[in-house]
Amino acid sequence: MEPEISNQSLFFLIIFVIVPLALSYYYQLGVSKNVIWSTVRGTVQLFAIGYILTFLFDLPARYGIPFMLTVMIIIATFHARQKGKDLPYVGFILFGGLLAIEVGVLSLWLLFDMIQFRPSEVIPMSGMVIGNSMTAMGLALERMKTEFKENNGRLLASLSLGAEPKQASHLIVQNTLHASLIPNVDRLKTIGLVQLPGMMTGLILGGVSPVMAIKYQLVISLSIFSSVSLSAMFITLCMYRYFFNKNKQLLQTDEEIRSSRS
Amino acid sequence: MFRFEHVYQGVLQDINFTIEKQDKVILFGPSGAGKSTLLFLLNRLNDPEKGDIYFNGKPIEEHSITALRKQVGLVLQAPNLFPGTVLDNIKYGPSLFGEWEDHQGKKLLDYVQLPSDYLERDVDQLSGGERQRVSLARTLANSPEVLLLDEPTSALDYRTAEEIEEVLECLMEEHQLTMLMVTHNLNQARRLGNRGLFISDGKIVEDGKIPDMFDQPKTEELAKFLEQ
Numbered sequence: 001m002e003p004e005i006s007n008q009s010l011f012f013l014i015i016f017v018i019v020p021l022a023l024s025y026y027y028q029l030g031v032s033k034n035v036i037w038s039t040v041r042g043t044v045q046l047f048a049i050g051y052i053l054t055f056l057f058d059l060p061a062r063y064g065i066p067f068m069l070t071v072m073i074i075i076a077t078f079h080a081r082q083k084g085k086d087l088p089y090v091g092f093i094l095f096g097g098l099l100a101i102e103v104g105v106l107s108l109w110l111l112f113d114m115i116q117f118r119p120s121e122v123i124p125m126s127g128m129v130i131g132n133s134m135t136a137m138g139l140a141l142e143r144m145k146t147e148f149k150e151n152n153g154r155l156l157a158s159l160s161l162g163a164e165p166k167q168a169s170h171l172i173v174q175n176t177l178h179a180s181l182i183p184n185v186d187r188l189k190t191i192g193l194v195q196l197p198g199m200m201t202g203l204i205l206g207g208v209s210p211v212m213a214i215k216y217q218l219v220i221s222l223s224i225f226s227s228v229s230l231s232a233m234f235i236t237l238c239m240y241r242y243f244f245n246k247n248k249q250l251l252q253t254d255e256e257i258r259s260s261r262s
Numbered sequence: 263m264f265r266f267e268h269v270y271q272g273v274l275q276d277i278n279f280t281i282e283k284q285d286k287v288i289l290f291g292p293s294g295a296g297k298s299t300l301l302f303l304l305n306r307l308n309d310p311e312k313g314d315i316y317f318n319g320k321p322i323e324e325h326s327i328t329a330l331r332k333q334v335g336l337v338l339q340a341p342n343l344f345p346g347t348v349l350d351n352i353k354y355g356p357s358l359f360g361e362w363e364d365h366q367g368k369k370l371l372d373y374v375q376l377p378s379d380y381l382e383r384d385v386d387q388l389s390g391g392e393r394q395r396v397s398l399a400r401t402l403a404n405s406p407e408v409l410l411l412d413e414p415t416s417a418l419d420y421r422t423a424e425e426i427e428e429v430l431e432c433l434m435e436e437h438q439l440t441m442l443m444v445t446h447n448l449n450q451a452r453r454l455g456n457r458g459l460f461i462s463d464g465k466i467v468e469d470g471k472i473p474d475m476f477d478q479p480k481t482e483e484l485a486k487f488l489e490q
Contacts, residue, residue, distance in 0.1 A: 156338060160331055160335070162331045162358050249306070
């Protein structure tokens with residue numbers, strides 16, 4: 001029998017909301033509205049996605065999977081784009097990158113028989129890959145913009161000595177990738193030691209044996225590790241060039257970057 | 263060597279002048295007058311919005327950008343050294359063109375009057391004056407014909423600034439370089455330059471020999487500036 005949380009039990013989750021609400025009220029933090037709104041919104045979103053997933057899982061895989069993956073990638077693109085909206089073509093590049101990574105990872109999963117081409121397996125696993133790649137791309141974009149601003153003098157010095165934009169940005173690319181990959185490496189190092197990963201926890205709660213849950217967790221953790229690394233690398237290597245114009249000159253303001261390709 | 267014809271860029275308006283080989287030109291004037299912008303145009307870190315710049319008789323845009331930047335070296339106000347050792351920094355330029363030879367290191371440090379054991383020193387361990395010398399050596403490593411200096415001593419204390427000035431004086435004599443230097447220090451301008459360009463509000467207000475300009479300014483604007 002599947003483990004189930006009754007609606008009555010679920011109702012008592014309200015206690016977990018009352019605690020931060022009380023704290024906010026007592027210390028006059030002014031976040032009470034936000035706490036209530038986030039809780040209601042999160043609950044509605046989760047139930048909605050629950051019903052959508054139930055519907056999609058019932059569809060034939062060849063329709064349900066491409067449909068849901070496309071929706072996920074489009075939403076992820078719009079979300080990550082916020083971090084680099086001044087950069088030209090960033091939306092297309094993010095979409096292309098996320099799509100290529102998802103198709104690559106999914107192909108490997110299916111090729112090596114790690115999962116079945118079933119919505120109930122492909123959609124949650126792909127969601128994790130796309131979500132983590134989206135975060136990695138967003139962070140890389142943000143970090144790259146900061147690096148370009150902070151290293152303005154070095155970039156000018158490098159260009160003035162005759163460096164090509166690619167050579168001048170080497171340090172920026174290196175720093176961006178380093179900053180994007182280190183948390184990823186650290187996360188993998190401590191996996192299972194500090195907290196049990198979400199997917200594994202979910203499978204164990206769902207009645208799957210811990211060893212089987214670990215196998216799934218390994219598939220997803222290593223897939224995320226690889227896709228996050230690739231995402232950061234892809235977006236950094238694609239986007240650094242937009243900080244320069246065709247005359248190998250550094251574009252120093254958001255306005256210059258925006259208008260450089262128009 | 264350089265010719266500006268009706269050049270406009272940012273604050274710069276209708277700039278016209280010629281620089282001959284081995285000229286030692288001092289660009290001076292109030293802050294925000296466009297002096298650094300002018301240097302950036304010569305190294306092509308920027309292009310004019312309007313007008314033409316000629317280098318060695320050819321429009322500047324007909325030269326390969328990277329080759330031009332190698333020929334027209336720029337030293338910025340802040341040293342902006344790259345992480346690593348002094349050697350990593352000074353071989354940066356020549357390595358881009360596959361021209362670095364190890365024996366050059368000591369010679370370059372000698373030019374800027376730093377001991378040769380500094381080559382392996384991490385740039386984080388250098389003082390402000392040493393960093394500016396390394397920055398100068400890094401630009402000289404490319405063997406430029408023209409040296410552009412954007413207030414290279416403004417962030418340094420008086421004594422260190424004087425030392426850098428001495429280094430520059432020796433370099434100019436030894437290497438027959440053409441130089442354009444932005445400075446707010448009029449004594450430095452007198453010592454290092456033979457020609458002055460006084461820029462104010464984006465325009466060249468006076469162009470002449472340094473001693474004449476300082477002793478007998480032709481315009482009221484320059485006279486006022488010198489008084490300040």
